[in-house]
Amino acid sequence: MKKTSADVLPVEGVYGDEPLLAVDDLHVEFRTRAGIVRAVNGVSYTVNPGETLAVLGESGSGKSVTAQAIMGILDMPPAHIPHGEIRFKGTDLLKLSEEARTQVRGQRIAMIFQDALSALNPVFTVGWQISEMFRVHRGMSKADAMKKAVELMDRVRIPAARQRVNDYPHQFSGGMRQRIMIAMSIALDPEVLIADEPTTALDVTVQAQIMDLLADLQRESQMGLILITHDLGVVADVADKIAVMYAGRIVERASVHDIYRAPAHPYTKGLLESIPRVDLKGQDLYAIKGLPPNLLELPTGCAFHPRCPYRQDNCVTDVPPLYQISGTRGSACHYWREVLDGER
Numbered sequence: 001m002k003k004t005s006a007d008v009l010p011v012e013g014v015y016g017d018e019p020l021l022a023v024d025d026l027h028v029e030f031r032t033r034a035g036i037v038r039a040v041n042g043v044s045y046t047v048n049p050g051e052t053l054a055v056l057g058e059s060g061s062g063k064s065v066t067a068q069a070i071m072g073i074l075d076m077p078p079a080h081i082p083h084g085e086i087r088f089k090g091t092d093l094l095k096l097s098e099e100a101r102t103q104v105r106g107q108r109i110a111m112i113f114q115d116a117l118s119a120l121n122p123v124f125t126v127g128w129q130i131s132e133m134f135r136v137h138r139g140m141s142k143a144d145a146m147k148k149a150v151e152l153m154d155r156v157r158i159p160a161a162r163q164r165v166n167d168y169p170h171q172f173s174g175g176m177r178q179r180i181m182i183a184m185s186i187a188l189d190p191e192v193l194i195a196d197e198p199t200t201a202l203d204v205t206v207q208a209q210i211m212d213l214l215a216d217l218q219r220e221s222q223m224g225l226i227l228i229t230h231d232l233g234v235v236a237d238v239a240d241k242i243a244v245m246y247a248g249r250i251v252e253r254a255s256v257h258d259i260y261r262a263p264a265h266p267y268t269k270g271l272l273e274s275i276p277r278v279d280l281k282g283q284d285l286y287a288i289k290g291l292p293p294n295l296l297e298l299p300t301g302c303a304f305h306p307r308c309p310y311r312q313d314n315c316v317t318d319v320p321p322l323y324q325i326s327g328t329r330g331s332a333c334h335y336w337r338e339v340l341d342g343e344r
């Protein structure tokens with residue numbers, strides 16, 4: 001089959017002012033028997049080399065679906081992308097052939113999944129699974145690919161890598177399994193790495209180690225990193241900027257510094273107040289009231305209005321646009337000024 005220009009990705013450096021990765025007005029819906037589930041409703045964000053974007057939100061906010069759309073791993077149907085672009089170095093991935101998309105997936109853009117135990121194959125050694133990346137994608141011999149696997153296990157700081165390369169996934173702890181997943185994801189030197197809740201199943205100490213490891217790897221290779229999480233506490237030290245998602249939309253975006261100093265959306269404010277603090281020992285932990293909305297029947301107006309302590313009458317009828325507060329900051333709240341000023 002003759003290749004179109006869309007099948008050929010631009011080489012390094014020709015994408016000019018375009019970000020490394022740009023998600024632009026992306027919509028993803030699932031057509032189910034019960035109706036249309038609008039999982040992603042006009043999401044836009046960018047990531048540049050060496051930059052870390054944290055995408056934050058509760059389950060069902062659309063953060064993982066957006067990531068799966070970037071990777072091209074959504075089951076279509078039932079998933080459907082009626083509108084939007086996902087540009088990698090200026091090329092819209094949604095217009096690529098499946099063959100070209102496969103070239104990007106894993107090699108140029110890679111993903112770490114949250115459940116390392118189920119993502120690893122229990123019947124193959126970890127060395128075999130890591131070295132498969134080099135055998136399949138780089139055409140290396142078994143012996144050379146296994147050497148690369150040991151190098152990668154060293155790089156992600158698995159102790160005694162040479163001795164452990166022939167162990168099976170169940171012989172490793174949860175933290176070590178996640179390191180093996182990270183090793184597999186960076187094997188082919190991707191330019192963008194998406195980490196979907198990479199520390200969810202781990203205890204706090206191991207969480208910190210994994211986040212440090214990701215930050216170090218990113219510094220070494222200047223990857224763009226998209227960190228998907230529901231936990232604002234996890235991203236404080238590693239992210240450059242944050243996009244907060246609710247009901248399939250970005251409701252606030254800002255630098256980490258701005259968000260922690262003064263959130264401009266009531267939902268972000270609630271997430272920050274939900275982080276446990278040692279200085280508030282003995283007090284009840286704050287929780288945002290209510291539940292995330294049913295995506296089959298989104299509330300009218302602002303989707304957060306049933307849970308929002310700042311709600312006014314127009315919030316029930318008028319969908320707030322993402323108000324531009326400054327060059328890098330936006331909030332989808334009609335009353336962002338009051339929230340910023342802490343007036344309620």
Ligand code: SF4
Nearest residue numbers: 302305308315333334
């Ligand atoms: Fe709350 Fe209204 Fe702002 Fe929505 S628009 S977050 S309901 S104050």
